[in-house]
Amino acid sequence: MPAFPASPASLNVIALIGAESTGKTVLAQALAERLARETGLSVAWVPEVLREWCEREGRTPRAEEQLGIAQAQQRRLERAAAEHDLVVADTTPLMTAVYSELLFDDRSLHAMALDFQRRCAATLLTALDLPWVADGHQRDGPQVRAPVDRLVRGLLLAHGLSWSVVRGEGEARVDCAVDALSPWLRTLPTPRAGLFTRLREREAAQPAWRWACEDCDDPQCEHALRASAGRGAP
Incomplete structure (x- = not known):
């Protein structure tokens, strides 16, 4: 049993969501390995059901098949959460719901996907800063990444769900994820x-933060721009 079992209303799941070819699978595996190694907790990473489905069927799913994939993803995550201290999810039903909306103009999966997302302990959104890479039937092309990212952010914002953006390459991307999770992990x-211990040492090594806006004369500074707008500057 997990060291801190989740209640029926919440899950010890770290949800990785984001557009295609933004490194979710690689990050999920690396993050799970680091958390297990450095915390001593039982950590599982749960792969994407859609990937297995596409490889098995040799095609992408039709509109009426999306619900079954989303439900299978949810069941897999719930089982893993019942058996481990932490679960790192390669994706969640939210991404199936987003693609159903994008590809089929179908919003019927929103409610169940958002309900599951609320139960996750943390949500990490992978940034669009990695190059797009083809991956068989599963990927539609680099042109869909920005629309998917907008839909994901729009759903999270509209329903009051918090998230952190993860960016960088290789270990820097894992570091970014750990930094975002550290308040909860502690x-x-x-x-x-x-x-x-490493987080505390890194924080202690950072230079003292100083409020610099009073001395700022950068014309591109956000605060300066807002001040100019308030004075009616062109």
Whole structure:
């Protein structure tokens, strides 16, 4: 059983969501490995059901097949959460719902997908800063990444769900994910403290933060631009 079992209303799931070819699978595996190694917790990563479906069927799903894929993804994540301390999800039903809207103008999966997303402990959105790479039947092309990203952000915003953007390449992307998760991770009972020791050491090494806006004369500064707009500058 998990060291801190989830209640029926919440899951110990770190949800990775984002457009195609933004490194979700690689990040999910690397993040799960690091968290397991440095916290001593039982950590699982759960792969994407859609990928397996496309490889098995040799095509992408039709509109009426989307619900079954979303439900299978949810069941797989719930089982893993019941058996592990932490679960890193390669994706969640939210991405199936987004693609159903984008490809089929079908919003019927929104409610179930958002309900599941609310139960996740944390949501990480992968940035569009990696090059697009073809991947068989599953990927539509680089032109869909920005529309998918907009739909994901729009759904999260409209329903009051918080998220953190993860960017960078390789280990820097994993570091970014750990940084985003660290406030929540620090609240968990962990057999090891290596991860948190390194986080504290890195924070201590950062230069002291200083409020600089009073001395700023950068014409492109956001604060300066807002001030100019307030004075009616052209």
